[in-house]
Amino acid sequence: GESVGLHLPTLSVQEGDNSIINCAYSNSASDYFIWYKQESGKGPQFIIDIRSNMDKRQGQRVTVLLNKTVKHLSLQIAATQPGDSAVYFCAENIGRGSTLGRLYFGRGTQLTVWP
Amino acid sequence: DADVTQTPRNRITKTGKRIMLECSQTKGHDRMYWYRQDPGLGLRLIYYSFDVKDINKGEISDGYSVSRQAQAKFSLSLESAIPNQTALYFCATSDARSGGQETQYFGPGTRLLVL
Numbered sequence: 001g002e003s004v005g006l007h008l009p010t011l012s013v014q015e016g017d018n019s020i021i022n023c024a025y026s027n028s029a030s031d032y033f034i035w036y037k038q039e040s041g042k043g044p045q046f047i048i049d050i051r052s053n054m055d056k057r058q059g060q061r062v063t064v065l066l067n068k069t070v071k072h073l074s075l076q077i078a079a080t081q082p083g084d085s086a087v088y089f090c091a092e093n094i095g096r097g098s099t100l101g102r103l104y105f106g107r108g109t110q111l112t113v114w115p
Numbered sequence: 116d117a118d119v120t121q122t123p124r125n126r127i128t129k130t131g132k133r134i135m136l137e138c139s140q141t142k143g144h145d146r147m148y149w150y151r152q153d154p155g156l157g158l159r160l161i162y163y164s165f166d167v168k169d170i171n172k173g174e175i176s177d178g179y180s181v182s183r184q185a186q187a188k189f190s191l192s193l194e195s196a197i198p199n200q201t202a203l204y205f206c207a208t209s210d211a212r213s214g215g216q217e218t219q220y221f222g223p224g225t226r227l228l229v230l
Contacts, residue, residue, distance in 0.1 A: 009155075034218060043119075043205050043221035044158070089157055093217065102173075103219055105157035 012112045019077040021109045023090035026071060032093040034103065035064060035075045039086045047075070047088075077111075085113045118142045119222035121206050127228045128196050136191045136225050138206030147189040148207040148219060149173075149181060158205065164189055165211065196229045203227075 013019045025033075031052040036044035050057045050064045050073075057064050063076040073090050087110050091103040119140045128134050138147065145166050150158040150173075160173030162181040170181060178200060180192045193200055204225045209217035 032217075036221075041224075043223050046218050046220065049218060091219075102160065102163065103217075105159075107155065107157045 009107070010110045010112070012114060013080050015080060015082060015113055015115050017080055019075075019080045019084070019111060019113075021075045021077075021088050021090075021111065023073040023075075023106055024071060025073065025090075025092050027092065027094060028068075028071065029094050030092040033064070033066060033073050034091045034093070035062075035073075036089045036091060036105075037084075037086045038089065038108070044089060080111075080113050082113045082115060085111055087111070119206060119208055119220055121204075121222040121225050123225060124223065125226045127230065129230050130197055132196050134193050134196055134227075136204055136206075136227070138189045138191070138222055140187050140206075140208045140220075140222075142208050142210070142220060143186075144208035144220075145186065145211040146209045146217070147183065148209070149179075149189070149191045150205045150207065151175060152203040152205060152224075161191065161204075193227075193229075196227075198229045201227060201229045 034049045035047040037047050038044045048059045048062050048064050050066050055066050061078045065074045075088060077084055087108040089105050089108045091105045093103050122137045148163040149161040151161055152158050159175050161175055161179050162173050164170050164183045167183050167186055180194060182190050204227060206222040207219040209219045
């Protein structure tokens with residue numbers, strides 16, 4: 001079945017450094033991926049998405065890389081700031097059949113940024 | 116996201132009680148979802164609704180029921196609450212016009228404690 005997981009449950013970085021958060025998925029039929037950020041006491045917030053016909057997408061200070069060969073997704077945060085401290089989730093969507101529109105979430109990585 | 120609201124934000128109840136969690140959205144989205152989040156775990160789908168006349172079970176629907184009263188409202192009920200339903204509950208919405216590759220937008224969550 002589908003699974004979305006993370007290599008590391010926690011990540012600590014110093015302010016100003018770059019952060020890389022990884023995610024593995026197992027379903028080759030997944031065609032859409034999303035990264036969410038969840039701050040303490042809040043709901044998940046959309047950060048960036050990528051479709052399976054792309055291997056890289058950039059946003060403001062964030063880049064998502066997709067490697068379909070090894071079913072791996074990563075989120076890179078440039079010049080990490082204290083406000084980036086949160087739990088980051090990857091989610092995958094299998095865009096056809098009975099699961100159309102559904103998202104499957106990984107367990108999340110806790111990012112802590114030290115001053 | 117202020118476009119998706121949940122009430123109540125916090126709730127304490129006793130085993131065996133019936134409770135209802137409510138979700139409203141002003142995004143005009145057809146699709147709505149209820150998730151549960153437990154510590155150290157990702158989001159797990161309880162129920163989802165692709166339009167007012169469509170209700171579907173998610174991964175963990177046992178012990179829960181839902182009602183889609185209107186396009187903008189989707190409520191989750193616990194008919195007889197039990198302690199292992201203590202969790203953080205999130206409502207989400209998405210736009211069906213995205214053709215299956217849909218970003219979901221989350222509410223702020225309801226923290227439920229069942230004694």
